[in-house]
Amino acid sequence: MAVAFLAGALAALAMAPFNAFPVLAVSFPVAIWLLDGVAFPAPENPPRRFWRSIGSAARLGWCYGFGYFLAGLWWIGNAFLVDADQFAWLLPFAVVLLPAGLAFFHAAGFALARLLWSRGIARILAFAVAMAAVEWLRGHILTGFPWNLFGYALAEELHLAQSLSLIGAYGLTLVALVLFSTPVALVRRGGWRWPALSVAALVAMAAFGVWRLGQHPTSFVDGVQLRIMQPDLPQDAKFNPALRNEVLTRYLALSRQPAADGSDGLAKTTHLIWPESAFPFLVAQDPEALKVLGDLVAPKAVLLTGAGRAEENLDDGSWRFFNSLHVIDATGTIIGNYDKVHLVPFGEYLPYQSVLESLGFEQLTKQRGGFSTGPGLRTLDIPNAPPAGILICYEAIFPGEVIDPANRPGWLLNVTNDAWFGITPGPYQHFTEVRARAIEEGLPVVRAGNNGISAVIDPVGRIVASLPLGTSGVLDSRLPTTLPPPLFATAGTSIIAGLFLIALIGAGLGCRNHRRQLR
Template identity: 35%
Template structure:
């Protein structure tokens, strides 16, 4: 043990800034789709060795090291964003390093503040290995809520490949897992470096990891997937090239593709009851086009209901407002209801600080003359024949509080997306993994239609019962899983996360100077 400690101390002696940047980048491979989570049990203890060595340094030095640690992580974790700028490279490619670099640099500020807070506590004799997970988890919670929020690559998402550990999301949510995952990894440091009393605490915390794994496996085994009778969902994946999507000359071909997939005979022999088209699937304003809806009515299976991702226009104060929406239509192509996206993508669907950035040549990636208008908030819609559905569009699925309305619990979740921007990068796989967590958190099945990317059906314990290939045009006829009883997280939200946070901080206080 002493030899290992000496080796690790020598590791921390030089080039701390570079090493922390690399350790942060390596930690990102614990995320899906690689799911190499054991690397976290190496990179986190090594980072703690460096931060412990530097814990008495000036705060500006600690801030710099904490920011570099976060920068390495977020550049590696969010690199898939760069793919969007290759869709129209002549116009957008020059913005790619600015957009990715700025986003990663800003996300790293949250980790910098977390490391600063942990170092402040360490100078008052709190165990650094115990408070770093707590401050990082709080920083991740803030990252998901402040400035519209962006919880992509949250630490809790590393539970995706942990053989059942992600089932804890049904109790503590992704936010709670964002505390437990780094806590388990940092406990390795405590077990190696700490005094006997603190070492026993680290070992006790480590034991909760296999216990969580076993509990998760038992939960999965005790809830086999059951299906809703008389409901057959068709997921339409047209695989429209992103370069063609908004060009008027391709509108006819795109709509013909959608109609053909919509009208295809059932592959199961059972009647199609519900059809889902992906985000912004229709290259025109479907609700305003009588001719387009007349064609759609001819392609609708009798009695079926269509949920179509579409752009919608509304006039307010004599000025047109555009929404990215889901239209609910009956088999006569009459619009029954709609849902408007309320968590818009910064830089994609609206440009933050447009007054300052547009004169510099920066613009939205989505080619509309105006920014989209956000909808009123999370909403459940009544879907004929399938009850209430929690609606979300694209990256709204990464927000635990955005997938269902707050009043009555829905029966299922509907997510429409267009991951065609990101090719076969890690982005579409991480997007799907986050919808899996939403299903586990809420105990609800999810149906997801992608233009291309990954269309899927997910059961209420997060098991993917169907997953399409990327780059394929097809229609998939699938049974809809039944929900399970409302989960603890569905009832309490992030309350237990804050309880866990207080427990960890309390342990840090109890084990001061011991």
Template identity: 45%
Template sequence: MERLAGRVILLWGWRRALAALCAGAFAALAQPPVDFFAACFVSFPVLVWLIDGAASQPGERLARRMLRPFAIGWWFGFGYFLAGLWWTGAALLVEAELFAWALPLAVLGLPALLALFYGLAVFLARLLWSDGAGRIAALAAGFAVAEWLRGFVLTGFPWNAIGQAAMPVPLMMQSASAVSMPGINALAVFIFAAPALLVSARGRVPAFAVAALAVALHLGYGAWRLNGADAAPETLLEVRIVQPSISQAEKWDAAVRERIFATLLELSARPPREGAAAPDLIVWPETAIPFVLSDRPEALVALAELVGEGQTLFAGSVRVEGERADARYYNAIVAIGDDGEIVDAADKIWLVPFGEFMPLADLLSRIGVEKLVRSVSAFTAGSHRPLLATPAGPTALPFICYEIIFPGMAGYGDTEADFILNVTNDAWFGNTPGPYQHFRQAQIRAVEAGRPLVRAGNNGISAVVDAYGRIVDAFALDAVGALDVAVPRQRLTAPGRPDLAGIGILAVLVLWAGVGFHAAGRRGLTGIY
């Protein structure tokens, strides 16, 4: 291994960039649907050795000394996001005649932009770089900060956070309820990068001990939490999830709207499975209703006939306020009672840039840049996230589409809601890794919140997930049907303050890196400077 590390350290120029690119791309195998988390035990040691080789030269300008580690991180990130997010380009091929020109923007531009955060991660790590175990702590802290920034800068896109690689199964998801995703990101990078110390004697024993302890606590806490789960929890409510698998090419086609609506009604009206009670709640996916519901009173009549006494329908729909030029459109979930009346609604707050709204719309429209996907109109963001109630009593905390990917969004066992509701339409991306990655992040939110999750996707993955991240029942991708599931009654609390625990882990890593940097300085070695 020393020979391999030496060769990696001595790489220069395009060879170093290529090695970083390949290491990042290999790390993407740790994400769904592959879930080969062992890939990170290769990728991150290579990244450490590449940073080791980014030593400054005597008399070198400060800007160049700063750029070298940033470039290593950027190439690593570009490979990671290119291999993990290539499927985003599929959305532009739904109407290829209009949007195929923008394919490079999605397939190459998005990874290039997100790679800036990993460039920052390596740059920050290099500021406290040393020749011992402290540099692993510095790298873990740098990635934790970068992943945190990725959650809100430029509206935020924390998709495929490194920490998710350490949570492929429910046993390994439970730590998210204890130390939050920032803490998981930091610990995951520290553990994944630890094998790099096999070729460094300085401080590797305590580092390996800490890494082994972190793994043991991660698995032990998961086993302890799952062991304490009720084997037969009470039923919160019976839910029917409708998965119509409508082709995205037909989604807004006026010629087939009636057929789409009829399909939704037919699936929803099917008798319950043998021996099961009628559902308390029916859930339709994001923008399932293929027209503006307020413009179609006959549709409300049909819904009144569908929704039985004491039932509720939560349906993804476009909601409109105002008229004509002053009209505002919202991507919403509407609650429809047994009389066919809209009794409540929740609007999407986190909108997708270039998909649901245009950032810098006035400026970009002057140069001919428009929304990259077609829908009824540009959407307006909602102002708050209300709880949606059901006549049976339980309340839902609603999230539309990718709102569910933001860590801590549903709280840490302190939400007043009885369950989490997620409606989505991943048909844009076909049978690619995208829907599987999206579903994994929804599972983790259920664990964080300590509440069961009810998820309806147009083409999947629709499911009920319990508060431990375990799938109660689910439809496969592209299946068509109505899934009847009993949602478990579970209200789990977090042990302490997970957000503060994550900050504490970051602080310890920074302190460890600082001590290592100071010791290296005393030996005549320095970090980036």
């Protein structure tokens, strides 16, 4: 169990910002050998009964998952230090309980793999398909949390990441599990062939990436000039209404900052973009602030900004609150709006909200009653630019679930506030997943973060311009053009199902042959 924990923790080094993906070629074989020990114990050990061995596999899987998620998600605890006097006591529970809960998915993966286990190379497919299946479930059950899928280990290297356009993050997870498990064959005579095939597959993936990047040089939309404002505002100031004037003054000063060549960058800007939850007040209910914002932008320009929004229920006079994005024109009028759909559990709402509030609990944003969910993903019309798909923070981490399928946008706008997590691996991991959405969908991504990483990303994942984490400033860039929908964007569900079915058949055949040999 200790070895399983350490192997899982080692796998976390494959994720951003370390990106040491070769460690998976150690972590996955160790996991397979541990399952071998459960399924085929040494002669001096009594064999476990079949169902008991599944329980043993699940325990090992839980330890592996606990190591992986604890090492990969410890930074979440930083959010509980923003209002330390109120939330610090929850830090150890958050740091430990979330990984402990997520580890049950890997427990299920090891148990499922044991059901399909056999001797020989087929057990690699059993391990890969079982673990990829529970990673898919992790991305969908209880609203989903597909953070640090194993496939993201191959997403940082841009040439390898182009495979996302074909099979998406879940498909790449299955591929990574297969390829990095093959070193397990090295203990057998002639077993070098399987790792060699894996290396050849990685070379082929990289070659495809070279070809695809060469086919799609970055081009830009005519007449669109973006300015992204990254304030690096302390998190405890973002929700303090007493700092209304100071916050607004800081935003205005940064937005007016000269361009890199010393010219008036704001005068040339057609679309000024501010990050998520930009204001410690409801800007839609503040006419004075709206006038100031309208005066900031040029006559034909617009401001796109994250903001809280309130809506009164006319039936009973109650209020609902939304995490939103406003489009504000030069007259100070809100001409477009998007409400966040995929809310963060315990950050923006509490499960069983009324019950937990009655016990004295509240989510990190301290919004009484929690935020309400928007009506759904939709494409927002943006003046003088292609229509945009809006992704507020957490919404960008869900593969295949980032656009309105009935109305494909021309670009994706991700506004976020990763300042909750400080200078930790969290914002880097988030950025990797956002860039993956660009490649999967063939759409450019424009990202505005309070403390970074703000960036403009073209539809094959090139970073056109960026501001680093933990800095303040403005980023001037043109808007990249879109590509025709790649294969994943048009047939992603079928492709992933097909890959899983092939792996499952291979594992099942190996298991059947093994049982025949035992008779």
